[in-house]
Amino acid sequence: MKRLYMCGLALVVAVVTGLVAASSVRAADAPPNADAPPNIVTVFIDDMGWSDLSCFGGEVVETEQIDRLADEGLRFTNFYVNSPICSPSRVALSTGQYPQRWRISSYLAHRQRNIERGMAQWLDPEAPMLARELQAAGYATGHFGKWHMGGQRDVGEAPLITEYGFDASLTNFEGLGPRVLPLKDAYDGKPPGRHDLGSAKLGRGPIRWEDRSVITAAFVKDAVAFIDEAQAAGKPFYVNLWPDDVHSPFFPPEELRKGTDGSKRALYYAVLDAMDEQLGVLFDRIRDDAALRENTLIVLASDNGPEQGAGTAAPLRGHKTLLYEGGVRSPLIVWGPGLVNEDVVGTVNRTSVLCAMDLNRSFHEIAGVDPPEGVELDGEELSATLLGRAKESRQAPIFFRRPPDRPGTKKEPNPDLGVRAGKWKFYVNYDGSREQLYDLSVDESETRNVSDEHPEVVERLRRAVMAWNAGLPKDAGDR
Template identity: 25%
Template structure:
């Protein structure tokens, strides 16, 4: 199957209102916006960490780790204290960010393993060709696009059997399937535009920023750009520069913790290099968004391979793989270099789902003609005010905590267990033809309700003390979950 041709057809259909022509030689869209449009469109950079906890930056309260560059982005831009990833684990979180849709709609429910055949059809899982993404949308209005870092949106990486980053709008990609291997130091599993690169000397965060800078240097046009920088850090297997490890050893419990602290600072230093480059080149119309794909990993959750996992949830309850706050409430920073915007700390509820519609409004791109779960937060940039109308809902069927489904709406968050015949649903990785009827028969039960404005740590269930609010939230919750489940993709082998 020629996924590039499929994407061309979809781009023409979905973004057909843009003035463009077809380049038959390369089978791609060539968009020709006028110079006035180009000058107004911001460059956009998304910086995404892997397993960075809510409390892992010094600007978000870490008492030891130094993150001076990110802290400066926060202090001169917008520090988002209510920013949410789209899932509490990597693959669905990334799919949700790229599409502006709950990852359940795309059929990505858990992290995507390799290609080993499994009875639950998990080996089939990938971001499908019909999904419209941020880079494809921005290309339709003249952007150059680049991905550097971790991909993790397909079970068959760098294969013609499934779509790859270039099939979703990335002009240039330099990526790994999942983690940097054998560790962040001297990784050997990067692929550049379909070609294996081999071992690269250095540390992953610095390597991918160097690639990003090289791509920017080699751009031969004045197109605005979209750059997604997806750090592997601080996900295991961790490796950090020895000088930074030595810096933290006097303040750490052990060497492994010092290596974790150093790992986070190494990302900060890489971010600093990129910002310095932007300033050096006077790229002063550049919007930067920084966040994490999910919360911090639990120490030793999968044995010695997680021995460096000293990430901090801060004041939040839970960790990665939880539907409590620490699973998907993550640091959020927005900074528009060269443009005056609202500046300061904001407690407005913002999600990675909101990036696609926000970038559409800023770039003049047409939104994909499909259900979106995100909303534009351009008003937050302009005035500091943003009040989302769409609830945020998560259905994570492999949750460590017992309540797999959660919804935030306004100041309140409601959570529930899924039961079939009065028994909790067992954890599962994928929704497929063998379990869809079972899951659709499950009922939401054992509800709890929290006022997150007053109780960020989810310590007091107010479902009984605030019965009217509880009934309103419960009714909305049941509607939202049913709609999400009805719209979730079911994987069928040989479909």
């Protein structure tokens, strides 16, 4: 069963498919503020691999703060983002729709580069935004961290983040409005370099410079202050905390840098270690406040697979930019002591298949807020699964299109299209060539192509993914 907050009214309980209705979610120990809409925090980490966190099998660094979140919450191992690269992945989570609908199929770059790839310059403000719906329902809404849905490089006329339904924002060089831009200090006696990709020249908001090693701490500081203000005003809050420092270039704090050999991989894990510690301030602010602890949902994931040579998605095949599992499968942690079924706390859901668009749709349900009228969301309502009260999976397939500028290499070509349906993962090129079918229930590493053994599955999935792609705007990869 699931707890629903319908437009600020009293708690109601709905019947979820396959479950029996009950009189309350947790009658014996319902939180004192059970009638209040729940707070929602999304932590969307940039370029972190599926198995980099120690709670997902990582062995290089111990991510203590995130591990504690997992121990007190629920982990999912079959969660997908909707693109293997940042901008479209973020669009999918924010809108609940396939990003290709909005002509964002790779990272947003310089104006001319976007045109060459057949992409928009920024996310259309007319796109459905979870933040906007929550804001209209009385939520305080804040975005702190990487945006990358418009306002980057030389594109300075993009809409501000606040035009998408956020009351406040602090971003980096991939967005407009207030920004914190990084100084790259290698602690080698040389002056720190600046890493702003042209953002400092765009205007459109105050800028402050911080050492790259503490950029996440800067986002956390502002997010915590925003939460403090929302709580003082008696408002529920929706907060995006989207760190970018795990994306290259990697500049960990001096103490952690000294413990590395200076290699890309070592620096990456040092940054991951530092980011984990800095996120702990946000987690503790919520955990240590009884009211927030019992009525806040924290959802943590990565926006795509790891950069090649940095993190790892082992044993999954592939990495960032590829449609293989390592590029699009993400670790997912859901924390909420007063919201998540206490019987599943500390466990791992290894069976439910869901994606970032489903998170968006489920957040609407958890908050008791209807999706925008007349808008078709591609995400499915899986709040009962998310809160550990069911193990339902997404019913529709999850479709993927490769970024137009990422065809792969001769050794590892990137399929043009992909689809996850049940236990199957299927790939095909636009011209129908190079069909690949993998049974993920026995081959999650995608080592054995079984397309010849299951022609009926191949035909069904080829027809489905081709039809899906034909209904979307084309980009430069499909001309």
